[in-house]
Amino acid sequence: MVATRGIDALVVLPFESEPLTSPVQAVAEQGIWVTVVDRGLTVEGIEDLYVAGDNSGFGQLAGEYFVENLDEGDNIVVFRGIPTTIDNERVDAFTAALDGSGINILDMQHGNWNRDDSFTVMQDFLSRFDDIDAVWASDDDMAIGVLAAIEQADRQDEMWVVGGAGMKEIIGRIRDGDPQLPANVSYPPAQISTAIELTALGLVSDTPVSGRFIIGSQLITPENAEQFYFEDSPF
Amino acid sequence: MTDATTTTPPRRMRLNLNVLGPLLAMVALIIIGATLNLSFLSAENLTNVAARSAFIGIIAVGMTFVITAGGIDLSVGAMAAFVAGVMIMVMNSLVPVMGAGVPLVLVGMAVALVVGIAAGLLNGVLISKVGIEAFIVTLGTMGIYRSLVTWLADGGTLSLDFALRGVYRPVYYDGILGLSWPIIVFAIVAIIGELAMRHTAFGRHCAAIGANEQVATYSAVKVARVRMATYAVLGMLVGLATIMYVPRLGSASGNTGVLWELEAIAAVIIGGTVLKGGFGRVWGTVVGVLILSLIGNILNLASIVSPYLNGAIQGVIVILAVVLQRERWSTTWKTWSPRAGSTRWSFFPSKASL
Amino acid sequence: MTDPVLSAEKVSRSFGPIQVLFDIDFDLCPGEVHALIGENGAGKSTMMKILGGYLDPTGGGLRMDGKPVSFADHRQAEAAGVIMIHQEFNLALQLTVEQNMFLGRELTRGPFLDHAAMQAESRRLLEALNCPLDPRLRISEISVPNRQMVEIARAMGRNAKVLIMDEPTAVLTGRETEILLDQIDRLRANGTAILYTSHKLDEIARIADRITVLRDGHLVAHASAADMTPDQMAEAMVGRELSDLFPEKNVAQTETVLEVENLTVPGHVRNASFTLRRGEVLGVAGLVGAGRTELMEGVVGLRNATGTVRVMGKPLPGGSVLAAREAGLVYLTEDRKDKGLLLGKSLRENLTLLALDKFTKVRIDKAAEDRALTKAFTDFDIRAGDREMHAGNLSGGNQQKLLLAKTMLADPDIVIIDEPTRGIDIGTKQQIYQFISRLAAEGKSVIVVSSELTEVMGLANRVMVMGRGYIAGELEGDAITENAILQLAMKKQDEEAVPA
Structure with a gap:
């Protein structure tokens, strides 16, 4: 369908990998340049260029932060996103990083990367557990829901929250030294523009740009928060 | 005339069971919740x-009238998002003029009500005056409102001005008497x-229109007007x-x-x-809404089932409820045709024979 | 006489604790029409349902061709050649005539439907009934009498050995009834056994070979049709001698309460003008399709219409049933099941629906509603087993009385009653006639639209006859005769085409 428009290159972020694999393959077979962002296709070697955030690193960095800042026997709860490969990669890496640290994961539930769902789930966690030392919300939309629930229960002093993805509002609070939000994990959200730049480069120059580019995840703390704060972002 | 006032006990009992159905389900859920986790209660x-x-x-209370x-109405979720979006944008834009105080919150509330009524009226006019199927109209407006709010938010999130949030917050979190x-x-x-629903002409007219629109029309009910009103x-x-909703997370x-x-449906x-x-x-x-919330709550509190299956459990409950409902209709009203002898017809004092 | 093809021996039936049939013997022979008559609630429907396989007897049993038989359901009965035609049609409104006629037994050619063959067969069966309908029309697009014809044609298409007909002529006009009876004659000559029910006793006298009368679930009379006059049938049904069916006519006053001027209902009625006086009963006669119902619906605002309607001298705004009601003008529909009553709702809710504002300030006064129901039970002699029952569970006659009670609750000055006694028994008919007469005596005005000429002649001070789409003429006093009415109804129809 897309290919009939006479394009020279396609940059695609498959929301789900499986259903998009064969249409994208069809496009690639016509000799059109294909760049895949973030979520891989199920058949390897279709795309000319793969640009992705490091989801394992995303979970691992967060996990390491928890290990450093919590003691053995401390309790945490974990919020998962919408059930997808990305979510699985992040959570697997996070639990792997926690292995052997003696930190208890009380429960994991899906907040579906959604504020309202996470608010509800956190309310229920707060009813259920008397002692929570930290929350890995894994995403800033979920972190906002979680924070509102903690505030409602008036247990702000008891636990801190680590989100993810570097939402403007959250980064601002980290920069300002909010004790409830000590850190965040993100890979630069400008992935797509990076991918488009690289694609354009691949088309107009002879520079070899094909292959896999994994954009590393980074830990954001009050010290470096300023450089992750983008005033104009709608997120 | 005495036989006209006597009642038939079996039918009564069946009705009562039906009335109690949702309540029993709720009580069962509460008992299950309390057994699984003490903090439930x-x-x-x-x-x-x-x-x-x-x-x-x-929303579901309003939906009850529409369905009756x-x-x-499939558009209510998107409509809520749209109303919230417009409300937040109007309030944010008026902060420099009115300041972040109670009057502005009241303005925001008025905006929400006006936009909500206007959106509902749009559905109502298209359905009852233009005569398009409700399913199609509201499927259409669902898409429209959902896109509009995404567009207004530029694909991201619309957040209420921080100072306003403080003023508005008590509307969700505070209350009286606990x-x-x-x-x-x-x-x-x-x-x-x-x-x-039970005690006004409006409720009676909704039920009449839903039961048989023609009978309602012939009985001098203003069908189009009542439908639009729902x-x-x-x-x-x-x-x-x-x-x-807006004061909860302010976005x-x-x-x-x-x-x-x-x-809601x-x-x-x-x-x-x-x-x-x-x-x-x-x-x-109301019981239906509480049942749905309780299921989610119990699953969060107990984590006995994989959270992947939460939706499945809700689905089973919805279908069970509808099955019960069908049972009821088949027993109370479809069997009318053989004219069960309870209305035995003896019009004139009958002699034994000719 | 030949041996019966289907017979019932000592059949009883109870619903819960209540017995509705008591040891009934009944048989149907090939080439014979056996009429089963009785008042509403006498047990006719139950008897027919047992014979047709819809209900099991709780006592006694059936024999088919002399051998004991027990139908698991009506499909098994149909397979054995016993087909019941219901009073409430069993037709899918959105399907075509042809699709309905072959529903469940479609003709195919290979994997595909053989439309040509099914259409041809449908056409043939309908033409045999003198009903040249296009089989491609949807049921929703054809008139009620035509739907009845489709039901009958469908049964004939299935080569019925036994045909059970539950009041087939209730919705037919005189001419259509005649066609149907001719068709039944033909079926009888071909050896079909026919069970026939009707409230129209002259019809029974015309068609039946034998007659069985039920009353309160008991068989009270069984005779050869030649030995029973319609009067004797009626007496057997009600269990006493019937005094004159129609009450004495009142004399109308001079004041005009309703004036209709040049009313046109697009597609149905053109330039109709008439008046109605206080205390008058105006009969409206005409063939089905003459536009009687459409004219009356136009008058009360149920249909788009042009022209003027004045009630007590004041013009009525068009298109508002509510405005008509408030001016004191109400219309009682001919179609009580689809337009008159909410069958799945309680008697109380049905009773007050038209005049609900009289029971409402902000809240509906349920106590007042209950009193109104009690009063309606008395005033209209409504027999209901249970105050909380649904209107759909009432017998036809009681439904009609409930509809009357509902209409009268609006306290109208002018009542238009369309087919006041369709499908109800003779005892209730008499009550309704008395009621109409009493209304006129009280100074109200009544318009009676009816396909039963005896009814129009027996009740009306004046009769308005409609041809196709307009008023063909009026008759008053002694000029009201069957012949004069029919001449008016037929004459105009032949001279002019359907109005635009």
Whole structure:
């Protein structure tokens, strides 16, 4: 369908990998340049260029932060996103990083990367557990829901929250030294523009740009928060 | 005339069982919840469940009237997101003019109600005046409102001005006598709804239209006007739900209110309202909403089932409720044709024979 | 006489604790029409349902061709050649005539439907009934009498050995009834056994070979048709001698209460003008399709219409049933099941629906509603087993009385009653006639639209006859004769085409 428009290159972020694999393959077979962002296709070697955030690193960095800042026997709860490969990669890496640290994961539930769902789930966690030392919300939309629930229960002093993805509002609070939000994990959200730049480069120059580019995840703390704060972002 | 006033006990009992159905289901859930986790019965948890039921609950009360009158509204979730988006943008833009105070919050509330009523009226006019199927109209407006809010938010999130959030916050989190405002508002809406359904001409007319539109027309019921009113009332209640929703997290996005329409419809049906129209009960809807919230709450508190299966459990409950409902209709009214002898016809004093 | 093809021996039936049939013997022979008559609630429907396989007897049993038989359901009965034609049609409104006629036994050619063959067969069966309908029309697009014809044609298409007809002529006009009776004659000559029910006793006298009368679930009379006059049938049904069916006519006053001027209902009625006086009963006669119902619906605002309607001298705004009601003008529909009553709702809710504002300030006064129901039970002699029952569970006669009660609750000055006694028994008919007469005596005005000429002649001070789409003429006093009415109804129809 897309290919009939006479394009020279396609940059695609498959929301789900499986259903998009064969249409994208069809496009690639016509000799059109294909760049895949973030979520891989199920058949390897279709795309000319793969640009992705490091989801394992995303979970691992967060996990390491928890290990450093919590003691053995401390309790945490974990919020998962919408059930997808990305979510699985992040959570697997996070639990792997926690292995052997003696930190208890009380429960994991899906907040579906959604504020309202996470608010509800956190309310229920707060009813259920008397002692929570930290929350890995894994995403800033979920972190906002979680924070509102903690505030409602008036247990702000008891636990801190680590989100993810570097939402403007959250980064601002980290920069300002909010004790409830000590850190965040993100890979630069400008992935797509990076991918488009690289694609354009691949088309107009002879520079070899094909292959896999994994954009590393980074830990954001009050010290470096300023450089992750983008005033104009709608997120 | 004496035989006209006698009642037939078996039918009564069947009806009672049906009336008790949703209530029994709710009691069963409460017992299950209490067994699985002691904190389930804490005041904190129960108020949480009631408060989070309020948004869907307020909308579902309105939906009860729409469905009773033989209609449906798929647009309410998207409408709530849209109303929230417009409300936040208007309030933010007026902060420099009015300052972040109570008057501006009141303006925001008025905006929510007006936008809600207007959106509901749009559905109502297209359905009852232009004569397009309710399903199609509201499927269309669902898409329109969902896109509009995403567009207004530029694909991201619309957040309420920080100072305003502080002023507005108590509307969700505070209350009186230990009951938060959403619970109080939900209760008032439910009580008014129940009274309107059972004790006013409006409720009676909704049921008549849903049962048989032609009979209603021939009985001098203003069918188009009543039908339009059900959508307008629903729109207003969506506005009211949004007024309670916005102060919770102070934001709206393309993800706000996703699937609320289906939860509201499910609650209405679980409560015993007939999906095809003709019979509705608001208190049943309230129970339906609470049942849906309790299921989610219990699954969060107990984690006995994989969270992947939460949706499946809700689905089973909805279908069970509808099966029960079907049972009821087949036993009470479809068997009328053989004219069961309870209305034995002896018109004149009959002699034994000629 | 030949041996019976289907017979019932000592059949009883109870619903819960209540017995509705008591040891009934009944048989149907090939080439014979056996009429089963009785008042509403006498047990006719139950008897027919047992014979047709819809209900099991709780006592006694059936024999088919002399051998004991027990139908598991009506499909098995149909397979055995016993077909019942219901009073409430069993037709899918959105399907075509042809699709309905072959529903469940579609003709195919290979994997595909053989439309040509099914259409041809449908056409043939309908033409045999003198009913040249296009089989491609949807049921929703054809008139009620035509739907009845489709039902009958469908049964004939299935080569019925036994045909059970539940009041087939209730919705037919005189001419259509005649066609149907001719068709039954033909079926009888071909050896079909026919069970026939009707409230129209002259019809029974015309068609039946034998007659069985039920009353309160008991068989009270069984005779050869030649030995029973319609009067004797009626007496057997009600269990006493019937005094004159129609009450004495009142004299109308001079004041005009309703004036209709040049009313046109697009597609149905053109330029109709008439008046109605206080205390008058105006009969409206005409063939089905003459536009009687459409004219009356136009008058009360149920249909788009142009022209003027004045009630007590004041013009009525068009298109508002509510405005008509408030001016004191109400219309009682001929179609009580689809337009008159909410069958799945309680008696109380049905009773007050038209005049609900009289029971409402902000709240509906349910106590007042209950009193109104009690009063309606008395005033209209409504027999209901249970105050909380649904209107759909009432017998036809009681439904009609409930509809009357509902209409009268609006306290109208002018009542238009369309087919006041369709499908109800003779005892209730008499009550309704008395009621109409009493209304006129009280100074109200009544318009009676009816396909039963005896009814129009027996009740009306004046008769308005409609041809196709307009008023063909009026008759008053002694000029009201069957012949004069029919001449007016037929004459105009032949001269002019359907109005635009």
